[in-house]
Amino acid sequence: MKVASFGGAAGVTGSKHLLEAGGQCLLVDCGMFQGEKAGRLRNWEPPPFDPRKIDAVLLTHGHLDHCGYLPRLVRAGFRGPVYTTRPGREVARVILMDSARLQEEDADAANRDGWSRHRPALPLYDTADVERALHQFRSVTYGRAMRIGSVQATFHYAGHILGAAGVEVDDGRQRVWFSGDIGRPEDPVMYPPRPPTAVDAVVMESTYGDRRHPAADPLDSLAELLERVLERGSVLLVPSFALGRAQTLIVLMDRLLRRRPELELPIYLSSPMAAEVSELYRNYPDEHRLTSADLDAAFGRVRIVEHAQRARRLDKREGPIMIIAGSGMLTGGRILGHLLAHGGEPENHVLLTGYQAPGTRGRALLDGERELKMHGRHMRVRAQVEVLEGLSAHADRDELRQWLAAAPSVPKQVWLMHGEAAARAALAEALRRDRGADGSVDELPEGVSVDLVPERPRAP
Numbered sequence: 001m002k003v004a005s006f007g008g009a010a011g012v013t014g015s016k017h018l019l020e021a022g023g024q025c026l027l028v029d030c031g032m033f034q035g036e037k038a039g040r041l042r043n044w045e046p047p048p049f050d051p052r053k054i055d056a057v058l059l060t061h062g063h064l065d066h067c068g069y070l071p072r073l074v075r076a077g078f079r080g081p082v083y084t085t086r087p088g089r090e091v092a093r094v095i096l097m098d099s100a101r102l103q104e105e106d107a108d109a110a111n112r113d114g115w116s117r118h119r120p121a122l123p124l125y126d127t128a129d130v131e132r133a134l135h136q137f138r139s140v141t142y143g144r145a146m147r148i149g150s151v152q153a154t155f156h157y158a159g160h161i162l163g164a165a166g167v168e169v170d171d172g173r174q175r176v177w178f179s180g181d182i183g184r185p186e187d188p189v190m191y192p193p194r195p196p197t198a199v200d201a202v203v204m205e206s207t208y209g210d211r212r213h214p215a216a217d218p219l220d221s222l223a224e225l226l227e228r229v230l231e232r233g234s235v236l237l238v239p240s241f242a243l244g245r246a247q248t249l250i251v252l253m254d255r256l257l258r259r260r261p262e263l264e265l266p267i268y269l270s271s272p273m274a275a276e277v278s279e280l281y282r283n284y285p286d287e288h289r290l291t292s293a294d295l296d297a298a299f300g301r302v303r304i305v306e307h308a309q310r311a312r313r314l315d316k317r318e319g320p321i322m323i324i325a326g327s328g329m330l331t332g333g334r335i336l337g338h339l340l341a342h343g344g345e346p347e348n349h350v351l352l353t354g355y356q357a358p359g360t361r362g363r364a365l366l367d368g369e370r371e372l373k374m375h376g377r378h379m380r381v382r383a384q385v386e387v388l389e390g391l392s393a394h395a396d397r398d399e400l401r402q403w404l405a406a407a408p409s410v411p412k413q414v415w416l417m418h419g420e421a422a423a424r425a426a427l428a429e430a431l432r433r434d435r436g437a438d439g440s441v442d443e444l445p446e447g448v449s450v451d452l453v454p455e456r457p458r459a460p
Contacts, residue, residue, distance in 0.1 A: 001174050003203070004449040006048045007031060009417040012207055012357055013065040014039060017178065017417075018049055020449075022150040022171035027057045028178045030082075032068025032099075032124075034331055036359025043069065043124055048447070051078035056148050058155075059084035060180025061164035062091035062243065068099055071129035074136065083146070085155055086139040087284045088163030091243060091277060093134055098242070098273040100127045102332050115376025145170075159183020159193040160393050161244040162280055162287055168197060176452050177411075179204040181418070182395045182403055184213075189248050189288050190393070195406035201452045202404065202411045203444060206419030207355060208396040209427025218390040219256045225386055226256075226263045229349060235319040235342040237383070238351045239335045239362060241328035242274035244393050245354050247281065249324060251290065252391075254298035268314055270305040270325040270334045308334075315341030319348070328354050330361035336374045339381070348383040353391045358420070397427055401434055410435065413453050415444040 001021045008015025014033035019026040033039035051073050059067055059082055070082065070092075084092065103123035110121035140146055142165065145154045150172065155165040160183035167178045177196040182205055185192040196202050229236045240246045246269065257264055269275060281288060281295060290298075302324075305311050311334050314323055323342075326333040342348050356362035361372050370381045395403060404414065414431060416424045424443045431441045444450070 001169070001171055001176055001452045002449050003444075003452055005417060005444055005446050007033060007042070007446070008065070009444040009446040010421070011039065012355070012418055012420065014042065014069070015066050015418060016069065017203070018054075019169065021169055021176075024055045024149045024151045025053050026148065026151070026169070027054050028167060029060055029066040029180070030057055030069045030073050031063075031065040034065055034329065034360065035357035035363070039359065043072070047073060047076055051076045054078055054080055056080045057082040058153060058167045058169075058178070059088065059092065060158070060167060060178065061161055062088050062095045063161065063181070063241075064095060064099055066180070067092045067096065071096065071100070071125035071133045074133040075125065075129055078136075080136065081138045082133070082136050083138050083140050083153065083155075085142060085163045085165050087280060087287055088165065089137050089139050090280055090283075091161070091163050092137070094273055094276050094280075095243060096130045096133065097127060100125055100130045106332065109375065113376065156194045156197075157191065159187055159190040161190070162277070162284060166194070166196070168199060174201070174453050175199040176201045176203065181205055181207070181393070182400060183393060184395050184399055185402070187393065188251060189244070189290060191287075191289065193395070193403060195403050196411070198407065198409040199411055201413040201415065202407075203415045203417060203452070204400065204404065205394070206400070206416045206424045206427040207394045208392065209400060209416070209419050209423035209430075210425075211396060212398055213392060213396045214389045216390065218388055219252060219259070221388055222252065222256055223260055223263060225349065225351065225388075226265065229322070230263065230265060230320050232347050233319045235317070235345070235348045236322045236351060237335065237338055237342060237349065238322065238324045238353060239328050239330050240271075240274070240324045240326060241354060242271050242326045243277050245328055245391065246271065246274040246324055246326075247278055248391060248393070249353065250278075250302055251294065251298045254301055257301065266321045267302050268305050268321065268323045269302045270311045270314060270323055270338065272304075272306045274324070274326065275304045275306065312337065314338060328362065329356050330365070339372075340374060340377070340379060343381045343383045344379060346382045346384070349386055350381070350383050351386045351388055353388045355392060355394065397430060400427060401430060404431065405434065410438045412439050414439065414441045415452070416441065417444040
């Protein structure tokens, strides 16, 4: 088996891994680049391979960096099936439609207000493109092998978010496991990820390969922040991924307020997509730890803001209030309007709760920058920027090592992808120490076809 990566190998967005196996041409994930401008511009380029020659897409989950390029792929000529789990299919539908709507709205605003250099400004894709792509989706069941020509593919539970999976591919001679994004064993919402089966090679993520998540209870940090918000009558802005992070935050807030009812404050979920995704948790109760009573209690505390007009009213509200809105890295969405309205006041707070990719506004705030450009305007963020550790849906370095070590046999080859350079290098070093002489660990190159199970020279 050979693979060539055209995104998601040397970074954390734009995952596209072109797999040649058993005479089939399969694309594992088809993600959008996010963050740095050079990456975002790649979204507008033609695919670096012929979409008409791809037999099928194997989609690990519905985050945009894994599924967000699918409408462009279909527009470019891909006509095969997109296989993913049933909840993954529903999540991708919500995520892709929201992405298209936001791009259409941004293009309309840019044309109306004249802040784009492009005449006219166009969306990367629109809702009609998404509808065409969704017609090609096919649902699969966890643990049940399916055939694509001479190749067998099996999706396995990965935790992380609703519907996420690792994919095992067997061509009759070799078996390879693509991890997708790997969840955490003690995630407050999702169950632990299934470790690999006995495979020849593992292609695994390394997002947090250079660090451990803090052992401290994030509720303690959240409580301390809420005390300050209430004392000062502040607005607390929480940029949040609509899928996974928003639901985790709401569940944790419920747990905290049960313990500390004096910290109660109005909580607004300014994200119709997050509200729609939250309903999916009720449809798939076997996918996660939350009971129906848990969901009722947690979301009973939240005021969902569906319409844009109501969202704009929040921009005039005074604190203390908490506003959760997408996107989680401040790349777009309603959080930008809320930040323009409230981010200039020094008594307010911006709470970062997840990974911030290089080149995003979230990463800029994390790195100490306070001048941001949004919708053609520059603003000075005077609000206090806070970081809440411990909420990541990605396994950390030690959890990744434990996940791999739980395989029933040692893979001959491990390929690392989906991580910044420092994270990939640190995890590679740690895995080499763990494995000793048993197998090889390498970083997956980008744009180069490699044998997933390369022949090793025999020792003399």
